[in-house]
Amino acid sequence: MRIDKGQISSRLLLFSVACFLQSSALLTAFLTEITRQDSWIVVLLGAIVYLPFLWLLGTLMAMFPEQNLIQILDEVYGPVLGKILGLAYLWFFLTLSSVNLTDLADFTKGTIMFRTPAPAMSAVCILVSAIAVRKGIKLVTKFSPLFVIVAIVTMTLSTFLVINQFKLENFLPIFTLPAKSYFQGTHIIATIPFGEMVVYLMIHPNVKFSRREIRKSLFWGFAVGGLTLWSTTLRDIGVLGNTVDLFTVPSLITFRLVQVGPSISRTEILFAIILIMLLFYKITLLYYVAVLTISQLFKIRSYNHLVLVVGSLMITYGLTLYPSPQKQAASVQETVPVIWTVFEILIPTLTFILAKIRKLPKAKEA
Amino acid sequence: MLIEFILRKLRFLLDGNNSSYYQTEHKDRTYTSVGDIGNNLDENLCSLKKLFVNSSDLKIHKFKFGGGYEFSGAVAFIDGLASSSTVTEAILRPIIEWQPEEGPLSMREIADILSESVLWAGEVEKVSTMSKLAGGCLSGDTAILIDGCCHALVVNSKGWDKRSVAEPESETVVRGPREGFTENLRTNTALIRRKIKNPKLRTEMLTVGRKTQTDICLMYLDGVADEKVVEKVKYRISNLKVDSILESGYIEEYIEDAPFSPFATIGSTEKPDVVAGRLLEGRVAIVVDGTPFVLTVPMLFIEIFQTTEDYYTRPLYASIMRMLRMTAYFITIFAPAIYISLTAFHQELLPTTLLFTIANAREGTPFPVFLEILIMIFSYEILREAGIRLPRAVGQAVSIVGALIMGEAATSAGLVGAPVVITVALTAVSSFLVPMQNESASIIRILIMILSSILGLYGVAMGFLALLLYLGSLTSFGIDFFAGFAWTRNLQDSAVRMPLWTMVKRPANIARGDMTRRRFFVPPLRPYAAEEEDDSEGGEDVE
Known part of the structure; x- marks a missing residue:
């Protein structure tokens, strides 16, 4: 039973993945607070560490081309354990979308709308996302190429505009932090932006692809998104240097520093709008995945009337998640990567091994 | 349970209506x-x-x-x-x-x-x-x-009085054919056939309307138009159980994909060369007797920015004009909203001198900025409507009175600030660049203004995203309405108009079958280059 009958091309999947990663690329504060001027190394390390799991993700998709994550869990672990794991994933997806929604609202509140209550911002975002979610995966991913291109153009342009303030000394000293910091940073990078790609296990049945293509689109999407993340970090460190850990959104400060004569200045609003667009995309995708997971778990044929319910749940859940942004930052650095590891790396790996042992997809074909 | 009960009753009522409907149909056909x-x-x-x-x-x-x-x-x-x-x-x-x-x-x-x-x-x-x-x-x-x-x-002795072919008033051109459709169906089909002299140009007649018995002609190029779309159009029109068709607007409303959308998803034009161009791209034209407006389906959003003149003028200039039109459309929807959010929420974004100018102008005005803009836009819409409906001689008087009172007097009396007048005037003038979507723009403009007055630039951004998503969800006869903007294969004719010789294929999402417009991707050779060299000799011969 496939709930959403829409189909997207593998190229759209590529852009979707890239956009998904780019949206986290612009919020790198959780990393720069720990590893400061060495963050760019940590981003590279994180990407390298995540690569095998990316391959694993692609393999799982190729093994079960017709089934989404909930159905895979059902088949691999049996109906009871599969359902329990499915419920756990439902919590994971809901939390993920709520966290991102809160991020968007907090970011907007902190940068452009200082006196507006955050829930108002989340509510409007959810209402707009619901337009896309109700129409299905086709509309959700439709504008990802646009967002990716806009993001890349802005990043390149801003890099050129701050090139006069770029100092190579800002990268020094290299490798002076304690080894624990590098390990922690790599872990964060591998789980928080990259590991979240596990949500694509809910979407891949709607992608028209051949087995080879899916890994290719995943990889190229990962490459584009990862490169943006890496170059953003590089640029921010080059401009801000050691002070990079002082700011909640380093990129915003970089944009604020842009000053080309008297004409081009105060460009951070541009960055804010683009970040809002990218985060909006990520929220829409996560929102869609959360709604799809619920309807898949409870075997609901049409999820249209679920959309706004889940949306309001996301808003209220987001309100109760963290008492303050500081607590959230601390949790993102310490607790979240550990819990996320279970969902993003351990369970998929275990599923893959079990499926290989039980020779699952093959048995079904025969 | 209750809802089910009501639904059942409603369905019964509907059935009842249907049966009485058939009776009236029978009565109509007594002859x-x-x-x-x-x-x-x-x-x-x-x-x-x-x-x-x-x-x-x-x-x-x-x-x-x-x-x-x-x-x-x-x-x-x-x-x-x-x-x-x-x-x-x-x-x-x-x-x-x-x-x-x-x-x-x-x-x-x-x-x-x-x-x-x-x-x-x-x-x-x-x-x-x-x-x-x-x-x-x-x-x-x-x-x-x-x-x-x-x-x-x-x-056959048809010979009633009819208007002769004249230049259409709704679409004027500087360069290009000046003829326009008339109210006579046969004249219109003949005008189209004169552009495309090909036996594969099909003209199928249908008759719709129990009372009016209006003739409708479907025109399409066989082998180029998508058969599915042709079938869909035929099915929808021939299943119209309506009383009367007086204008192609009736047909449009009955057969469109999104009846409640502010955007028209069916194109209409008064010019035969436009229809011919669209037929050659694989679209279907619906010619209705009694109106000079011919419908074309499927319609893409990009069509509202395309004019025939784009294809008759230099590609570079045409591309710039097309982008200008897109910018103007953006301005006409978003300019008032952006002005509201900048002055009410994000004053820090304005350069200091501009901020002082605006603050000076706003000093004595009695209303908040949102209301101020709303009043101005409202009065602009009133003026526009008055200018259209009144006889032409009076219409000019209206525009003079409007310009003087709304612009000059309101500002000097201190009712509205001059920057607001400028913003609204810019909005109004920009809307004239894209006349086909004027209606939708004036509705969406107000919605986005409301959003921006509550949530500032965040509201504008969300409004923009909502608009994008809404446009992305629309279809026109099964074809994506927004195609040509997102990732598609024929981008030669979207935001920019590439030279004609680069348009090797017909639009992939509309046409089927015979896709090739030009055999090869060949830039124009200079066929007379050799002769130019001989020019001196020719000159000598004359001497």
């Missing part, structure tokens, strides 16, 4: 029950008169013909629809002057001889029922009834 044409001329004329009771414009003229005037007959036509010179010169005169050469003829043979060798007409149809005869008369033909013959001849 079909008049039956066949009989042998007796007087009886036939009597039943024809009964059918057209109280119709003073039905003219019946009895006459006698044949060598010794031994046969009697009658012509019937609607005065004003049939051309009287055709009736007298091409129908009555040859019949009355006709001398039968052979011996005694049966009445049936007479009808055949008349239609084959006597009448001077291009189109003669032999009918045997009263309904067909009446239908022929109503569409401007002349019916010939002969005593003793149970068939009637319906001769």
Whole structure:
């Protein structure tokens, strides 16, 4: 039973993945607070560490081309354990979308709308996302190429505009932090932006692809998104240097520093709008995945009337998640990567091994 | 349970309506029950008169013909629809002057001889029922009834007064053909066929409207247009169980994909060259009798930025103009909203001098900025509507009064600030660049203004995203309405208009089958280059 009958091309999947990663690329504060001027190394390390799991993700998709994550869990672990794991994933997806929604609202509140209550911002975002979610995966991913291109153009342009303030000394000293910091940073990078790609296990049945293509689109999407993340970090460190850990959104400060004569200045609003667009995309995708997971778990044929319910749940859940942004930052650095590891790396790996042992997809074909 | 109950009742009511609906349909067609044409001329004329009771414009003229005037007959036509010179010169005169050469003829043979060798007409149809005869008369033909013959001849004599081909007022061009469609269906189809001289240009006739019996012509290029779309259009139009079709707007409303959308998802134009261009891209044209506006489906959003002149002027300039139009469309929707959010929420974004200017202008104004802009936009819409509806001479007066009072007096009296007047004027002028989507823009503008007055630039961004998503969700006859902006294969003709020689293929999402416009991707060679070199020789020859 496939709930959403829409189909997207593998190229759209590529852009979707890239956009998904780019949206986290612009919020790198959780990393720069720990590893400061060495963050760019940590981003590279994180990407390298995540690569095998990316391959694993692609393999799982190729093994079960017709089934989404909930159905895979059902088949691999049996109906009871599969359902329990499915419920756990439902919590994971809901939390993920709520966290991102809160991020968007907090970011907007902190940068452009200082006196507006955050829930108002989340509510409007959810209402707009619901337009896309109700129409299905086709509309959700439709504008990802646009967002990716806009993001890349802005990043390149801003890099050129701050090139006069770029100092190579800002990268020094290299490798002076304690080894624990590098390990922690790599872990964060591998789980928080990259590991979240596990949500694509809910979407891949709607992608028209051949087995080879899916890994290719995943990889190229990962490459584009990862490169943006890496170059953003590089640029921010080059401009801000050691002070990079002082700011909640380093990129915003970089944009604020842009000053080309008297004409081009105060460009951070541009960055804010683009970040809002990218985060909006990520929220829409996560929102869609959360709604799809619920309807898949409870075997609901049409999820249209679920959309706004889940949306309001996301808003209220987001309100109760963290008492303050500081607590959230601390949790993102310490607790979240550990819990996320279970969902993003351990369970998929275990599923893959079990499926290989039980020779699952093959048995079904025969 | 309750809802189900109500639904069931509603469905029952709907069914009831349907059955009564069929009855009325039956009543409308009563003239079909008049039956066949009989042998007796007087009886036939009597039943024809009964059918057209109280119709003073039905003219019946009895006459006698044949060598010794031994046969009697009658012509019937609607005065004003049939051309009287055709009736007298091409129908009555040859019949009355006709001398039968052979011996005694049966009445049936007479009808055949008349239609084959006597009448001077291009189109003669032999009918045997009263309904067909009446239908022929109503569409401007002349019916010939002969005593003793149970068939009637319906001769084409359409000749009513019609407007001649003139330059359309809604779409004027600097360069390009100036002819526009008229209210006459045949003139319109002929105008299109003159552009595309190809037997594969299909023109299928349909008749819609129980009362009006309006003729509708579907035109498409066979082998280029998507058959699925053609079928869909045919299905939707032929299943229209409606009373009347007076304009193509009726058809548009009945067959479009998104009936509640502020955006038109069916294109309409008054110019034959536009229709020809769209037919060549694989679209289907719907020509409706009685209106100069021809519909084309499927429509893409990008079409509102394309004008025919883009293809007649230099590609570079055309591309810049197209981007200008897109910018103008963006401005006309978002400028008031951005102004509101900048002055009410994000003053820090404005350069200091500009901020002072705006603050100065706003100092004495009584209303908050949102209300100020809303009032100005509202009065602009009133002025625009007044300018359209009033007679042209008065319309100018309205615009002068409007410009003076709204602009000058309101500002100097301190009711509105000058920057607001500038913003609204910019919005209004920008909307004229994209006249096809004026209606949608004026609705969406207000919605986004409300969003921005609550949530500032965040609201504008969310409004923009919502607009994008909404446009992305629209379809026109199954084709993505927003295609051409997102990732598609024919980007040569979207935001920029590439040179014509780069447009090798027809648009992939519209056309099917014969996709090739040009055989190869070849830049234009300079065929006269060699001759140019010989130019001096030519000059010498002349000397």
